[in-house]
Structures are given as C-alpha cells and as structure tokens.
Amino acid sequence: MIATLVLTVMGGMWGLGVFDRLSEGGFGDPTSESAKATKLVEDTFGRQGGDVVVMYTTPSGSTIDTPVIKTRVETALAGLPTDAVKTVASYYNLPQPNPFGTADKSKALVAITLQASDSNTQLKDFARISDQLTLSGLETQFAGQIPIQKTISEMSGADLVRAETVSMPIVLILLVIIFGGVVAASLPVLVGGLAIMGSLALLHAISLATDVNSFAINVASLLGLGMAIDYGLFIVGRFREELAAGRTPEQAVQRTVGSAGRTVVFSATLLVIALAGLLLFPQSFLKSLGYGGMSAVAVAALVSLTLLPALLGILGHRVDKLAMPWRKRMAKSEHGGGWAKLGQKVMKKPLLFAIPIVAALLALGAPFLDVKFGEATEKVLPIGNESRVAVETMNKDFPEIAKTGLDIVVKGNTSQEAVARFAQRVGDVPGIGTAALALDPKDNVWLLSASLDGDALSDESKQAMKDVREVTPPLGASEVLVGGSTAVNVDSLSAIGSKLPWMALLFIMATFILMFLAFGSVLLPVKAILMSALSLSATFGVLTWIFYDGHLASLLGVTPSPLDSGIVVLMVAMILGLSTDYEVFLLSRMVEAKNRGASNEEAISTGLAKTGRVITAAAILLVLVTGAFAFSQVAMMRFVGVGMILALVLDATIVRMLLVPAVLKLMGNAAWWAPPALRRIQEKLAIHEGGDVEDDDPEPPTNQLPVQQPVGAGRHLK
Known part of the structure; x- marks a missing residue:
C-alpha cells in the first residue's frame, strides 16, 4: 500500500513536467503523399507559408501608408529575434501593388514564418514575439495556425481545470449520498486523484520518446477520474456487501479482490485494448489520445486493486464511519429488489421491450449515415473569440491571401x-x-x-x-x-478509414476472447458486441444531428461543421470500452448466480439486483465527470462531453437495464452455451468472477424463487 501511494504521488510530481513537452500538432498522416510533399519542399526550399499572420487596422483618418504607421510597423518587424523568426512578408516589404493591403488601405497583413518546425517550440516563440507585434494605436489581430493552436490549447486547459473544479465537489457530495458515509465516499475520489497523477507520470515518460499532444491530458483526466470512481464504487460496494454478510474484514477483502477485483481487471483490460486501437493510426494526435487513455485506465485499475483493498482492510467496519442518517435505511434496501422487479417485468414480455428499443436506437443512429468529416478549424472556438474573429476578418478582407x-x-x-x-x-x-x-x-x-x-x-x-x-x-x-491543406485532410481521412476496420477487429477479437474466458459462453460476447454497436450508432446519430446538421447548435453555442475525424475515432474507442464496462459488471453477477445453480431468469434478476444500483450510480457520476466538458469553450471538447452523456445515459439505462435482460430472456439457456472443448479450456483458466473464492455462505436469489438446477446446455459454469 505504502509503495503504491509513494510511487504514484512522486510519479505525479515528476509527471507535471509533461506540460512543458506537450505538442499541438500531429493531425496529419506522416506517411502520406502530402506529408512527403511538405518534407521535400522544406528540405529543398525551406519552410514555406506564414505560421503567424498579423493584421493591423489603422484608426479613423489614417491609412497603412501614413508615414508614422509605416515606420512603427517596420521598426517592430525589424526588431524580431532572428532565432525565432525565419522570414517576414508584409505589405511594406513586398513589391507594390500586393494583396497584403486592403483596397481602402485600412488594413495591412504581415505573414511570419518561424524558425522552429515543431509546434511546441513554435508556440513558445510566438509567445516571445506577440507583445512586440502588438502596437498601441493600431488594432492588432493574430491569425494563422499557431495563434489558433495557442488559443485552443489555453482554452482547453482552462476548461479542464474548470470542469474538475466544478465536478469534483458535486461528485463527492453524490458519493456521500450513494454510500451514506464520508469515509466510504472519499475512497473512490482518492483513487481518482492518484490515477490522474500516475497517468501524468506515464505521459511524461512517453513524451521523452515521442510527441504527445496536449489533448492527451484532457483524456487522461477524464478517464482517470471517471474509471477510478467506477472501479471504486464496484470494489467498495462489494466489500461492504461482504461485511454485511457477516464476514471479517480480512475475508471481505479476499472475497472482494477475488470477485469484484477480477471483474475490474477484465473491464480495464478491455478498455485499454479499445484505446490501444488508437495506436494503429499513423497520426501522432490519435496515438497521444491512446497514450493518455491507456495510462489513466491502467493506473486507475492498479490503484483500485492494490491501494484500495489495503485501505479497506485497515478500515474494516470503520469504512462506515461518519455515516449519514440515511445509511441504515440504505443498508436495508441495498439488495436491489426494485431492479429485480424491473428485470422480471422485462422478462415477462421480452419482445415488447426488445423490438421498440432496437428500432429506436437504429432510428437515432440514422443521421450518422449522411455525416461528413473534416478537421479542426477556427470554428471550434466560440463565436466572438478574438482568434476566430481574426481569421474570419482575414477571410473577408483578404480573400486572395486566405484562399488556400x-x-x-x-x-x-x-x-x-x-x-x-x-x-x-x-x-x-x-x-x-x-x-x-x-x-x-x-x-x-x-x-x-x-x-x-x-x-x-x-x-x-x-x-x-x-x-x-x-x-x-x-x-x-x-x-x-x-x-497543401486539402491534400493533408484527404490523406488523413484516408488513413483513418483504412485503419478503422483493424481497430474494430481488434476490439471484437479482444471482447470475444476475454468475455468467453471470463463467462464461459460463446454467445454472450456476440451479444455484448452487438449491444455496444447499437449504443455507438445511436450516440453518433444524435451527435451528427446536433454538431453537423445544426439542430440545437445555437443552444449549445457551436457552429455546425463536419465532424473532426480524430475526435470521432477517440469517441469510438471510449464508448466501445465503456459500454463493455457496464456489461461486465452486470454479467459478472449473473454468472456468479448461475454458478450457484440459479435458472436463467433467476440469474438475470440477481444480476440486476446486485449491480443495478452500482451501474446507475457509476453512470451518474461518470456523466458528471465527463459531462462537465459539455460546457467547454472548445467545440471538440464539447462534442466529447455531450457524446459521453448520451452514450452513458443510453448504455446504463435503456441498453443494460432493459435491452440486455430482454435479449438474455429470448436467448434462454443458450446464452450460457459453449462447445465442451472450449468450456474445458475456460474452466482450467478459471478467470471468471469468483473463480477461486469459496462460497461458504451462498445467498439465495434475490427474487426468492426456489433454486432449480438448469439442465442441458444451461448447466452451471463450474
């Protein structure tokens, strides 16, 4: 315990150094024809084009040809540091006439090419020269790639701090309400904080070997805190359940790690594999998002399986210290009878639930069929933002310069x-x-x-x-x-399109193999994959309806535009991973009941009863953590926030609590079937929930129906 705590904290302190190494580029395919063209031009002629575009607007009564204004601009440009600035092209140093001045002579442009080729150094160099380029008496606006990147980076960082500042107190309050005690509620938050610190250390180490985009920090913070709370809920809840069954703290920890701990390992492994799919793409931006997500999930699982059980063992029954007045009432209702009744209602008429839900999810996904993809432009910034206004003004007043x-x-x-x-x-x-x-x-x-x-x-x-x-x-x-920019965009989309099937195949294979090994069924993984696909399609359909078609865009303060392909791929990985997360929690308790000899219906009811409250609570808390990004100033992060809210609400309620029980009822005992040869392999590996924990005090199924021994293909999995 002490080793985990010390290593994580010290690693987090060292990991703060990653902020000085983050890049803002990596959106293009470095192996593409457009990238080769850019490299050949740079190697032969040097870097072309303006990284920073400065637009000067003169006061009323003056023009850009007014001697005092001309002198001031030329003096400022001449004093730029040569170690930061490579070339300067302006209205004043190009042959007249030139397109760097407006027809009414009220505005002049300056295009600056920086010496550095990496975005991190370019941003630092721009910060060095921006004050020198800002001239009093003249309206100064900055456009170009580097100012836009700087604005997006600063606003994203501010959004991240604001999101965590707002969401963390609310999450803690809700955890106190859910757990009915301050001590128990603080444990998932502690794990979340350590997960973020550990992920920063890993990202810092990764940045020493390759480029890491700044958005990796946002992903690491989002998933580190969110998954730590999920895992904390599951493990702390199971520990308290074991204590309530009359076991000693030591026994409770052993049983918790042997059951819920196995589920956490499995869930985290699937999510890490889903995020590892981002490493298949050539763009360093997508690789960075994969690094951030994988680091956060891995550390969250590690801390949840080492430090958290140790703390629970030390606390024992004191985990309920500082209990709220409603804690005793909660303890009596934690058997989840309401969820069991819901499951029984669904299973009485499964087709009545399954058909409308599937139809509705498919209908929600329909808008995604007509979507178009693009890249991040100034439109990701809020309307009225200085950098966005600068680009819009330049496009309007300097159409020949703005046209790429x-x-x-x-x-x-x-x-x-x-x-x-x-x-x-x-x-x-x-x-x-x-x-x-x-x-x-x-x-x-x-x-x-x-x-x-x-x-x-x-x-x-x-x-x-x-x-x-x-x-x-x-x-x-x-x-x-x-x-050129058009070629870069086409090549990037082509690279994503060619790698996306391999990412899907990786996830499908990993889900099938791991879920079979965990649950001993060949049909449950297929069902899980189809459920995830339904959630994914519905989520992206609604996102397309809002962010591309423009419905509710004014309410959210976003400008309708083609969806950013990189962010879409990130969302695919996160939604697929998280959708299996709740599937694993639910099925693990169903299989546990099945192992005790419960019938198909009893296993479904027991699984819902044992996990319904946990899944609902986890989804609510994760909605708060990720949903805070829905209020981001940057449209890309707002897309992520809204998307995660949609995915979590759909998956944790309609899909897991209604559709899954209905489908399992329709599948009957066949849901648990596997060929005898494969079953023997799975039993030898015994990685399913409760695989090596003796059930010395088995609990009856929640609905209190007589336990009947299923027959044939539905034999229990032991």
Missing part, C-alpha cells in the same frame, strides 16, 4: 517547358483556378501552386485534388507529389 490551394512538387530532370505544359493540364482540372510556378527550381525540384475555386475542405476541392494526382506528370519527372 494545392502545393505540387515535381522532382526529376525535366524542363521548364514540360513543367509549364504540366501546369496548364493542372489548370484545366475542374475545380482548379490557375496553376503556376511558385519558386525558381532548385536541385531538380520544382514547386507549383494551384488555386482552388471553392473552399479548401469542400467536396469539390477534395475531388479536384484527387484529379490533380491523376494528371500525367511532365516528361522526365521521377516523382510528382501533391500537398
């Missing part, structure tokens, strides 16, 4: 005439405006720029980019690469 295009890199021993003919063929592609040489060739590398007629992320622009890749290369060219 394609960067086409031609490599090989070709001629200027051949490249010119190639540029003409590119310009003839539908959706392409003009195509021309952007820089003088160097080392047999030619860089062309092609403008797009429409928005960079529109379907027409994406198709135009794909068509350009099919244009016949110039004679003598050994390689033609197409890059």
Whole structure:
C-alpha cells in the first residue's frame, strides 16, 4: 500500500513536467503523399507559408501608408529575434501593388514564418514575439495556425481545470449520498486523484520518446477520474456487501479482490485494448489520445486493486464511519429488489421491450449515415473569440491571401517547358483556378501552386485534388507529389478509414476472447458486441444531428461543421470500452448466480439486483465527470462531453437495464452455451468472477424463487 501511494504521488510530481513537452500538432498522416510533399519542399526550399499572420487596422483618418504607421510597423518587424523568426512578408516589404493591403488601405497583413518546425517550440516563440507585434494605436489581430493552436490549447486547459473544479465537489457530495458515509465516499475520489497523477507520470515518460499532444491530458483526466470512481464504487460496494454478510474484514477483502477485483481487471483490460486501437493510426494526435487513455485506465485499475483493498482492510467496519442518517435505511434496501422487479417485468414480455428499443436506437443512429468529416478549424472556438474573429476578418478582407490551394512538387530532370505544359493540364482540372510556378527550381525540384475555386475542405476541392494526382506528370519527372491543406485532410481521412476496420477487429477479437474466458459462453460476447454497436450508432446519430446538421447548435453555442475525424475515432474507442464496462459488471453477477445453480431468469434478476444500483450510480457520476466538458469553450471538447452523456445515459439505462435482460430472456439457456472443448479450456483458466473464492455462505436469489438446477446446455459454469 505504502509503495503504491509513494510511487504514484512522486510519479505525479515528476509527471507535471509533461506540460512543458506537450505538442499541438500531429493531425496529419506522416506517411502520406502530402506529408512527403511538405518534407521535400522544406528540405529543398525551406519552410514555406506564414505560421503567424498579423493584421493591423489603422484608426479613423489614417491609412497603412501614413508615414508614422509605416515606420512603427517596420521598426517592430525589424526588431524580431532572428532565432525565432525565419522570414517576414508584409505589405511594406513586398513589391507594390500586393494583396497584403486592403483596397481602402485600412488594413495591412504581415505573414511570419518561424524558425522552429515543431509546434511546441513554435508556440513558445510566438509567445516571445506577440507583445512586440502588438502596437498601441493600431488594432492588432493574430491569425494563422499557431495563434489558433495557442488559443485552443489555453482554452482547453482552462476548461479542464474548470470542469474538475466544478465536478469534483458535486461528485463527492453524490458519493456521500450513494454510500451514506464520508469515509466510504472519499475512497473512490482518492483513487481518482492518484490515477490522474500516475497517468501524468506515464505521459511524461512517453513524451521523452515521442510527441504527445496536449489533448492527451484532457483524456487522461477524464478517464482517470471517471474509471477510478467506477472501479471504486464496484470494489467498495462489494466489500461492504461482504461485511454485511457477516464476514471479517480480512475475508471481505479476499472475497472482494477475488470477485469484484477480477471483474475490474477484465473491464480495464478491455478498455485499454479499445484505446490501444488508437495506436494503429499513423497520426501522432490519435496515438497521444491512446497514450493518455491507456495510462489513466491502467493506473486507475492498479490503484483500485492494490491501494484500495489495503485501505479497506485497515478500515474494516470503520469504512462506515461518519455515516449519514440515511445509511441504515440504505443498508436495508441495498439488495436491489426494485431492479429485480424491473428485470422480471422485462422478462415477462421480452419482445415488447426488445423490438421498440432496437428500432429506436437504429432510428437515432440514422443521421450518422449522411455525416461528413473534416478537421479542426477556427470554428471550434466560440463565436466572438478574438482568434476566430481574426481569421474570419482575414477571410473577408483578404480573400486572395486566405484562399488556400494545392502545393505540387515535381522532382526529376525535366524542363521548364514540360513543367509549364504540366501546369496548364493542372489548370484545366475542374475545380482548379490557375496553376503556376511558385519558386525558381532548385536541385531538380520544382514547386507549383494551384488555386482552388471553392473552399479548401469542400467536396469539390477534395475531388479536384484527387484529379490533380491523376494528371500525367511532365516528361522526365521521377516523382510528382501533391500537398497543401486539402491534400493533408484527404490523406488523413484516408488513413483513418483504412485503419478503422483493424481497430474494430481488434476490439471484437479482444471482447470475444476475454468475455468467453471470463463467462464461459460463446454467445454472450456476440451479444455484448452487438449491444455496444447499437449504443455507438445511436450516440453518433444524435451527435451528427446536433454538431453537423445544426439542430440545437445555437443552444449549445457551436457552429455546425463536419465532424473532426480524430475526435470521432477517440469517441469510438471510449464508448466501445465503456459500454463493455457496464456489461461486465452486470454479467459478472449473473454468472456468479448461475454458478450457484440459479435458472436463467433467476440469474438475470440477481444480476440486476446486485449491480443495478452500482451501474446507475457509476453512470451518474461518470456523466458528471465527463459531462462537465459539455460546457467547454472548445467545440471538440464539447462534442466529447455531450457524446459521453448520451452514450452513458443510453448504455446504463435503456441498453443494460432493459435491452440486455430482454435479449438474455429470448436467448434462454443458450446464452450460457459453449462447445465442451472450449468450456474445458475456460474452466482450467478459471478467470471468471469468483473463480477461486469459496462460497461458504451462498445467498439465495434475490427474487426468492426456489433454486432449480438448469439442465442441458444451461448447466452451471463450474
């Protein structure tokens, strides 16, 4: 116990250093054609484009050509540190006329390319120069990739602190209400805090070897606290149940770890595997989210299985110290008779419940069929935010500068005439405006720029980019690469689309194998996978209806736009993992009753009675923890918050408490079936709940029906 506590706390203190190593990039596929094009351009011509765009607006009565204004801007630009700034392109140092000034001469643009290539250093360098670029008497606005990333990072960090500050006291109060005592309620919160600290240490260690995006901290905090509370509820609740059965604290701890502890191990393993699916994708952003989630869940499970049982053993019956007045009444009602009655009602008419629920979930998922995916833009920031306003103003007043295009890199021993003919063929592609040489060739590398007629992320622009890749290369060219923001987005979506089936296959295989080993059935895993798919589709259908179609968007303060593909993949992993979490809790107690000889109906009723209250409480608390992000200022985190609320409410109520009992009733004893050869393997491994804990005082099924020995395929699993 002491070792776990010391290591976690000391690791958390060391882990605070991760905040200085976080990156804001990693959204593109580094193995894609667009990434190769960018690298070839940087290696040959140096980094292109402006990382920071400064827009100066003159006061009334002045113009950008007013001598004093011109002098002030030029002086500020000349004084920028050369170790931070690589190039500066402005209205004042480009040949006149140029597109860096508005027609009425009220606004001027400055495009700054930074020396650093990694986003972390770029953000620090931008912080160094931003004050120097802010000139009194002139309205100064910052646009460009780095200012947007800085704003998103700062707002996400503030949202995380605010979410935890608001949710933690409410969670603690609810835990006191649920447990009926201060001591018992404080244990899951303690585990949650240690889980976050431990995950920071792991992320710091990971950041020493690879890039870690700042959103990994948000995911680690969300899952670390949420899963620690879930596991704490399950273990503390089972410990108190064993004490109430008349066992000594030592016996209660042993039985708790041997039963609920096994379920926690299994649940955490499935969730970690689901999050490990994020590591299959080439984008470092998605890998970072996987690192954060896996670290948090693993530490939460580890602390729940080591420190928490040790504390329970020390506390013993004192776990009920500082009890609330309602604790005695709760102890009498903790058998969960209400949930058992609900299960019996569902099982009397299972089709009446199953068919409408499945139909409703499928209907909720229908909007997702027409969804479109994109990437994070300034629209993820709230309306009126300074950085978003700057980008919108630039797009409006400087359309030629704001319009992005394609960067086409031609490599090989070709001629200027051949490249010119190639540029003409590119310009003839539908959706392409003009195509021309952007820089003088160097080392047999030619860089062309092609403008797009429409928005960079529109379907027409994406198709135009794909068509350009099919244009016949110039004679003598050994390689033609197409890059630019449109190409980056298309390549990233393509990479996600190609890896998503493998992520699904990993989850399906892991769920099937682990659930079979835990429960000894080949059909229960199939049912669990189908239930998870229903929850997932319904959740994303509603999210599409809100965040893409725009329903309720004004109420939530978000701008309808294509869904961010990276965040969608993260949500897939979390929802699949969490949906099996409650499935495991529920089935573990059903199997335990089945092992004691209960019939199918009795096992279902007992499982609902034993876990209904815990699952409901866990879902409510996790909704509070994750739902706090629904009030985030950043649309991506608001998407996560709303999505988690939807998924948890659907899964913990409609699916687990109504649909699962109905389906299990319809399956009958076949639900527990497995081929004899596989059953023998499962019995030898004995990893199911209560696998090696002697039941010296078996409890009768909750509904008090006579226990009948099931026959045939429904034989108990021992």
